[in-house]
Amino acid sequence: MVAPTALFAIDTLLTDEEREIRNTVRRVCDREIRPHVAAWFEAGELPARELARTLGSVGVLGMHLDGYGCAGMGAVSYGLACLELEAADSGLRSLVSVQGSLAMYAIWKYGSEEQKQEWLPAMAAGKRIGCFGLTEPDFGSDPAGMRTTAKREGGDWVLNGTKMWITNGSVSDVAVVWARTDEGIRGFLVPAGTPGFTANDVKHKISLRASVTSELVLEGVRLPDEAMLPDARGLSGPLGCLNEARFGIVFGAMGAALDCLETAIAYAGDREVFARPLASFQLTQEKLADMALELGKGLLLAVHLGRLKEAGTITPEQVSAGKLNNVREALEIARKCRTLLGASGITLEYPVIRHAVNLESVLTYEGTSEIHSLVLGKALTGISAFH
Numbered sequence: 600m601v602a603p604t605a606l607f608a609i610d611t612l613l614t615d616e617e618r619e620i621r622n623t624v625r626r627v628c629d630r631e632i633r634p635h636v637a638a639w640f641e642a643g644e645l646p647a648r649e650l651a652r653t654l655g656s657v658g659v660l661g662m663h664l665d666g667y668g669c670a671g672m673g674a675v676s677y678g679l680a681c682l683e684l685e686a687a688d689s690g691l692r693s694l695v696s697v698q699g700s701l702a703m704y705a706i707w708k709y710g711s712e713e714q715k716q717e718w719l720p721a722m723a724a725g726k727r728i729g730c731f732g733l734t735e736p737d738f739g740s741d742p743a744g745m746r747t748t749a750k751r752e753g754g755d756w757v758l759n760g761t762k763m764w765i766t767n768g769s770v771s772d773v774a775v776v777w778a779r780t781d782e783g784i785r786g787f788l789v790p791a792g793t794p795g796f797t798a799n800d801v802k803h804k805i806s807l808r809a810s811v812t813s814e815l816v817l818e819g820v821r822l823p824d825e826a827m828l829p830d831a832r833g834l835s836g837p838l839g840c841l842n843e844a845r846f847g848i849v850f851g852a853m854g855a856a857l858d859c860l861e862t863a864i865a866y867a868g869d870r871e872v873f874a875r876p877l878a879s880f881q882l883t884q885e886k887l888a889d890m891a892l893e894l895g896k897g898l899l900l901a902v903h904l905g906r907l908k909e910a911g912t913i914t915p916e917q918v919s920a921g922k923l924n925n926v927r928e929a930l931e932i933a934r935k936c937r938t939l940l941g942a943s944g945i946t947l948e949y950p951v952i953r954h955a956v957n958l959e960s961v962l963t964y965e966g967t968s969e970i971h972s973l974v975l976g977k978a979l980t981g982i983s984a985f986h
């Protein structure tokens with residue numbers, strides 16, 4: 600038997616260091632996450648603070664950033680860490696993506712030296728958690744319409760508005776909040792506990808249950824001038840962060856798919872139907888072959904995009920292509936694996952249905968599949984069909 604990744608000799612594309620990082624993250628997931636994640640999912644709870652410290656201790660938080668306690672790893676290493684985390688659960692990868700690629704990246708890229716010193720080392724260590732507030736109740740795919748405002752009052756800024764669907768929201772020590780000002784969209788660091796700032800968890804989720812999702816309410820939140828991110832001007836600020844997080848999803852989604860496929864192959868080998876192993880039927884083998892092909896293609900695309908990112912030549916359209924393809928195919932793989940598990944496929948005893956419902960969120964956040972199709976359509980035709 601050949602493992603799905605071995606079929607494509609993916610390891611030959613990786614350096615020794617990259618394989619070692621992947622193996623380390625896999626070991627942490629096997630020890631700290633896999634034994635508990637189905638129960639967290641079922642309960643709709645996540646020990647986020649504890650997990651952040653564990654993940655910080657192995658250096659995955661902001662691992663692709665340089666300095667300030669961050670590991671300064673290459674894009675492929677970061678991607679492989681995302682893959683292993685999402686093979687455990689998309690919620691865990693979401694925690695790490697939002698911490699490292701959205702909150703920390705925003706501070707690292709656009710923050711003042713004081714902001715970097717204050718937040719980044721503690722966030723890299725997992726002692727402090729961050730969130731990223733861009734989406735609003737009425738503006739998701741079109742963040743340019745945001746209603747949250749920041750107005751000057753003397754030397755201060757006063758923020759009002761509501762952010763919605765914010766990962767890590769209620770467990771964060773700092774929220775990166777994007778708001779409309781007289782000089783366009785700007786980013787602000789809002790520490791937890793600032794008067795007027797509250798975070799309320801979204802309940803009754805059926806997807807990403809092992810992840811904290813919150814509404815952020817800002818009612819007359821007064822911040823000093825130094826709370827503004829000095830180097831982010833306009834929507835390109837938050838969009839730059841989203842591009843970083845999307846890159847991690849290109850790898851991450853393939854992790855969820857791989858976990859589903861490995862589970863289905865093992866199940867089909869054990870399960871007997873009509874007095875023979877399920878794996879011995881041609882219909883089963885066709886499903887497995889098709890899924891292995893999409894997984895292999897997705898992994899090759901991920902590593903290729905990683906190398907482009909390391910060379911500094913990757914474009915936002917290429918990241919969109921990777922996010923659109925790999926999440927869409929991962930979801931298809933999860934659904935097909937679910938069919939192979941029959942009724943067992945609908946229980947949390949196996950990870951497959953959990954990955955499938957998680958991937959529904961992944962399909963929507965960080966740009967929906969429709970939005971990424973429009974990005975590619977514009978690139979191919981030169982015509983924008985967004986409006």
Ligand SMILES: Cc1cc2nc3c(=O)[nH]c(=O)nc-3n(C[C@H](O)[C@H](O)[C@H](O)COP(=O)(O)OP(=O)(O)OC[C@H]3O[C@@H](n4cnc5c(N)ncnc54)[C@H](O)[C@@H]3O)c2cc1C
Nearest residue numbers: 731732733734739740764765766807960964965967969985
């Ligand atoms: C679990 C979870 C965690 C999240 N975490 C965060 C976070 O940490 N921070 C944050 O800021 N946001 C977060 N989000 C929000 C996420 O980014 C948005 O949900 C996403 O951008 C889509 O916005 P929306 O839900 O408002 O959908 P809408 O924008 O209302 O879209 C509804 C539908 O319309 C389609 N559509 C939109 N525009 C067009 C168009 N021009 N042409 C054709 N179809 C179109 C969309 O593709 C979608 O199918 C999270 C979401 C979820 C589910």
